[in-house]
Structures are given as structure tokens and as C-alpha cells.
Amino acid sequence: MENQMDSSADANEAILACDGIGQSRAYWPLAQAAHIDLQLVRQQRVNLLLMGSESAIQAVMSRLEPELREPIRIWTAPDPLELPVAAQTGTLILRGVDALPPADQRRLLDWLHASRGLTQVVSTTTSRLLTRVNTGGFLDALYYCLNIVCVDLTT
DSSP: OOOOOOTTSOGGGEEEEEOTTSOEEEEEEHHHHHHHHHHHHHHTOOOEEEESOHHHHHHHHHHHGGGSOSSEEEEETTSOOOOOOTTOOEEEEEETGGGOOHHHHHHHHHHHHHHTTSEEEEEEESSOHHHHHHTTSSOHHHHHHHOSEEEETTO
């Protein structure tokens, strides 16, 4: 992916997109992030992990939601996790994915393997999820399944 840095953008608006193994790819101004992410949503339907403040996440989500495939199912922590049938298409939004208890993390990972990419997953968190992975608080395999494209809104 090409670096799309806009010299007129405020440095506070820059985001970091990283690949599924946590390696940075490029910085984009927040105003351009929606355009870039919309291309990924439309063309590849990759899983997205959005990290940052609630307001920054909501700003990006408002741009992404019109492009997500129906039906859209939303889970918000601390509600019980209800997963769609694995053969269904659509989008699953996981708000506050860092709050998933270990048993639900395992269920979600098993569901992701069974669904074989039919359902796109958009996860959000206000914490550094990789830190939880490194301390054993979050399944590493689940982290890498959810983190195909990471949008770090904390930078």
C-alpha cells in the first residue's frame, strides 16, 4: 500500500495502519483513513482492528459502517457474546473486544475458523491489545485473526 501522507494534515490526525503481525505499513491523515479503509472493506472485506479513544473510533466507524455488508451484528462489552451462524455472511462489530473473557475468546476463535472469512469482523478497543497478548490476557491466535488491518488512532 502506498504512503498517502498529506503534508497539510495536522500531525495529531495521523493514524498508523499495520499488518497482521503488527508491522507498520504507512501513516495516513485521519481524513484519508476512511478512503483507504473503504477500499479494503469493499474489495477484500478484511478484518479490522481499531485502537484508540472512543471518539476517534466512532469517527472512523461512522465512515466505515455504510460500506459494511449486511446484516450487521454488534456486540458491546460486557454483554454476553452471541455469534452468528458460521455460514452467514455480513459483518460482526465487536466493541470493546479487549473485555472478552477467555472462554468467549476461544469461542470467537473457533467461530472465525469455522466461518472461513464469510463474516467480516470489525473490532474496537481503547487499550493496547498486544500488551494483553504478551501478558497472557488475550489469545494470540485470536489477536492475529482480528488484526488483519490495524488502525491505530492513538498516534
